Every structure is written in C-alpha cells, then in structure tokens.
Amino acid sequence: xxxxxxxxxxxxxxVSAVCALFTTTLFTHTPSHAQQATGEPIKIxxxxxxxxxxxxxxxxTRNGVLLAEKAVNAAGGVRGRPIKVIIxxxxxxxxxxxxxxxxxxxxxxxxxxxxxxxxxxxxxxGAITDPLKLPxxxxxxxxxxxxxxRKCVYHVLPPQDLNARALMEYAANAMxxxxxxxxxxxxxxxxxxxxxxxxxxxxxxxxxxxIEKFEIGATDVTTQAAKVxxxxxxxxxVIATSGTPFRAVKQVRIEVPVIAAIGSxxxxxxxxxxxxxxxxxxxxxxxxxxxxxxxxxFVEMYRKEYNLTPKNFEAAGWDLVQFMVAALKATPADAxxxxxxxxxxxxxxxxxxxxxxxxxxxxxxxxxxxxxxxxIKGQYTRLPFRVSK
Numbered sequence: 001x002x003x004x005x006x007x008x009x010x011x012x013x014x015v016s017a018v019c020a021l022f023t024t025t026l027f028t029h030t031p032s033h034a035q036q037a038t039g040e041p042i043k044i045x046x047x048x049x050x051x052x053x054x055x056x057x058x059x060x061t062r063n064g065v066l067l068a069e070k071a072v073n074a075a076g077g078v079r080g081r082p083i084k085v086i087i088x089x090x091x092x093x094x095x096x097x098x099x100x101x102x103x104x105x106x107x108x109x110x111x112x113x114x115x116x117x118x119x120x121x122x123x124x125x126g127a128i129t130d131p132l133k134l135p136x137x138x139x140x141x142x143x144x145x146x147x148x149x150r151k152c153v154y155h156v157l158p159p160q161d162l163n164a165r166a167l168m169e170y171a172a173n174a175m176x177x178x179x180x181x182x183x184x185x186x187x188x189x190x191x192x193x194x195x196x197x198x199x200x201x202x203x204x205x206x207x208x209x210x211i212e213k214f215e216i217g218a219t220d221v222t223t224q225a226a227k228v229x230x231x232x233x234x235x236x237x238v239i240a241t242s243g244t245p246f247r248a249v250k251q252v253r254i255e256v257p258v259i260a261a262i263g264s265x266x267x268x269x270x271x272x273x274x275x276x277x278x279x280x281x282x283x284x285x286x287x288x289x290x291x292x293x294x295x296x297x298f299v300e301m302y303r304k305e306y307n308l309t310p311k312n313f314e315a316a317g318w319d320l321v322q323f324m325v326a327a328l329k330a331t332p333a334d335a336x337x338x339x340x341x342x343x344x345x346x347x348x349x350x351x352x353x354x355x356x357x358x359x360x361x362x363x364x365x366x367x368x369x370x371x372x373x374x375x376i377k378g379q380y381t382r383l384p385f386r387v388s389k
Contacts, residue, residue, distance in 0.1 A: 037077025041084035044324055045104030046114040047125055048139075052092025053217045056241060056268035057117040057313055061139045062087060064317025065114065067305055072321065078328045085321065090116050097121035101128040111328065112340065114320045115139060118241075119191060126150050133338035137323055139316040142361050152341035156316045156323075156352060158370075159361040163261050164195035166283035166370045166387070167237055168203045170259055174372070174385040181210040181233035183225055183249070188263050189213070189239035196237075209233050214245065221248045229254045238280075240264060243272025250276035257281060265312050270378060277375045285352045286315045287373045287382040298351040311380075312352060319350035 046065055049058030065085055073082045086108055090097040097116045104110045105128055112135035116122050122138050123146060129136040130150045142148070142159040158166070171177055184193045190213065200206070210231035212224035225248035228236055236254055238245050239261040249258060259281045270277045286292075288309035291299045298318060302310040327343045347356045347364065356364025367387045373380040 035076060035080075037073045037080060037082035039081045041082045042078055042328065043108055043110045044083055044085045044112050044114060044321070045101070045108060045110035046085050046087045047090050047097055047100045047104070047116045047121070048087060048114075049092040049117040049121070050087075050089035052090075053242060054092035054118045054121075056266045056272070057139070057263070058089070058092075058115075059268060060266050060311060060313040061115070061117060061317040061320075063306060063308075064302075064310070064314040064319075065321055066317075067302060067314075068318045068321035068325075070305075071301075072325050078325060079333060083321075083325060083328075085114070086110065090121050092118060092121070094120040094124040098124040098127060101125035105129065105132065105134060110134075111337070112136065112324050114317075114324065119188060122153075123147070126153055129153070133336075133341050135324060135327060135337060135341045135344060137320045137344070139313060139320060142363065147362065148360070152338070152344075153362065154323075154344055154355075154357045155361075155363045156319050156350065156355065157262065157312070157363070158365045159363060160192045161195040161199060162361075162363075162365060162367060163192050163263075163283070164199055165202075165367055167192075167239075167259055167261060168196065168199065168206065169367070169370075169387050170281065170283060170372060170385065171235055171237070172203050172206055173387075174383075175235060175257065177234040178205055178207060179209045179232065179234045180206055181212075181228035181231050181236045182208060182239065183212050183214070183221065183228055183236060183245045184239040185216050185218075185241065185245070186213055187216045188241050189261075192239045192261055192263075214240075217242075218244060221245050222251050225249050225252045225254065235259060237261070238264065241269070243269050243274070243276070246273040246276040246280065259283075262312060267309070267311060270375060277378060280375045281372060281383070282375070282380075283370045283372050284312050285369060285371060286310065286312050287371060287380045289380050290382040292371070295351055315350070315352040319348075319352050323348055323350070 048062050069085045088100040133152045136153040141157045210228045214221040214224050229252050235257045237259050241263045262284050265282050265284045327340045331340050345357050353365050353369045372383040372385045
C-alpha cells in the first residue's frame, strides 16, 4: 500500500523533550516554522518479525514505527537532523535476531535498538545490546528473569504476570466463573501460562480444569481443543500468537466464552481466525473503533496514513520511536549510549499506556490501564468492565 503523509509540517505531531514531571508528551503541535529535517540521518535499528509465526505482531509494529519516523522528521527531526529507522526482519527466529542485532550495532552504528517482537528473539538481541548499554526498547512485556539484569532494555507492553492478572480479573469479576480451560502455544502462551499458575492463589474461586499446549506454528490443534472441551469448562482462555487455536475451538464446537491474551489482538490474527473471531474477549489497551480520549489523535493519524484501524502493536511501534527520540533530544549530541539509556529511566506518557521505566518490571504499566473488548463480526467493541484497583 502506498504511504502518504497527510497534513503540513506545521500540523505534524512531535515529541517534547522533557516536561515538568519527566513525562514524555507525544501529541504536542510543532511551531509554524518547523521544517523538514535534513542532513545526515541519525540511525535507529529495528528488528521485527515481518515474516514467520510472529508476523502478526511485527507487521503492525512496523507500521507504527514508520508512521512515527515520518512524524518526527516532518517536525524537524532531532536537532534538525532526520532519523532513519533501519528495519530488519528476524523471520521470527532467535538466531536471526542476534545476527541482525550484531550487524545493526557494529556495522550500521545505530544509536539504539527497537524490537524484536517476541520473547526468545528479544533475549537473543539483548545479548548484543546489553554489554554496550545501548538503549533497547521492545514491543513486548518482561518475560524472563535474565531481562531484569539488563538495565538498558525497556518494554512497552505489559509483563506476563500483568497479562495473566488481566485475564483472571475478567474471568473472576466480570464473568464470575469457576472452571477455566486453557489452550496455549509453546512460546508466548507458555510464559503467560506460567504466570497464570503463579498468581492462581490470588483467585481461589477459579480452577484450571484443562491446560493444553501446542507448538508455535502448528496448523492443527483440534486434538488439544477437544481435550479442553471434554473438561467441561465455563470459559476457555486462548493464549497464542496465531489464529489456529481459535479456529480449533470453533471446529470442536466449544460454545463457552473465549478470553484471549493481548498477543492475539492484531487484525492480522483476527483475519486468520475467520468466523471463529466472533465474541472473543481480549484485555488490551487500544480499541481503535472506540479509542480513549488521549488516543484519538493517533488513531485519526494512523487511519489517514494507512486507511486502516490501529491496534495495540501499531501504538506500541509509535511509542517505541517517540521514546527513543525524546531521549536523543534530551541528551547531548555526543552522549554515550549509557547516558541515553539512563535518561529513558523515568515516567513516559504513551499512546498505548502510561509507563515508568524505573519500575522493577521495566514497564511501570498498571492493571487499571487495561480496557476490555469483544470481537463482533471482525470489529472490536469496547466493554464497560475495567479493573478498579
């Protein structure tokens, strides 16, 4: 699809460097004299899953990244210089992610890294960025203990225990059910399932009556779905990054409500679900059909650019770039990577959510930030339920 910029530089959206409470402000109007950035570009690396099983995450993130790059440059770039986001596809493979990270850091001399899209790939790329204290912002939640020791990696999606709590809050307090079946993949789903088990004691009224795992990239999981159905659950949680398990739920005629984790919330996955998407409930952050007031400007801008409705990963891509640019603007031109990294360690206001990168989970996101939606005929409808504390 051809990409075009709608509006003039005077109306472009930019990032303010710092505000009084060290919060990144994303939608401030630029002065009327703002000019398109020129000169030698400042390189930012990005590794995303553009192909492979993780493409449903990486492709929408890429769209948000490219939109942010255009907005920043239309608003004058960084100290008058444009930014250039060099995007590489890791094909959803950790070895590729490490190789791409090495090339971006040592050959392209990028000032920071965005991505990858998936847990194993993030860990692999972090092995390159961490020794250099290179700023590293990723479109995923904190997932494995090794990341807690990497002080220059920050996350713009919730840690998996928060995803787990969001699922359990809806089951326990909105649906008030007791018997839950789970169908999850061996990657992202396995991590969230581990978090669900860890927090289950906080929800003593809920019992996991069946937990079935399938491999990432599997094309048929009807056997596992049938086992979940046989356990007679009152609801089924599907935790995966593909449309396959949702189709399986439909094929084996599971009639109870389906609650999905945020990893399934992209329109790419909804398309893959087909008619199986109807009535799936998702705890998430951005319902493009009904955005929260501080998300409307981004949604309108995205629609004008792509003629599509954005979701969580598009907004995450936007936020990733804007936070990196804010740090570059706020630090000296000759700042060392560790100085840029240190500046990032503060609160930031994003389109997706509010963050505090000082927090131990490297996101600072709160359970109260979640909104809940239901898919109806391929479109998201925001539900009234919110977590109150």
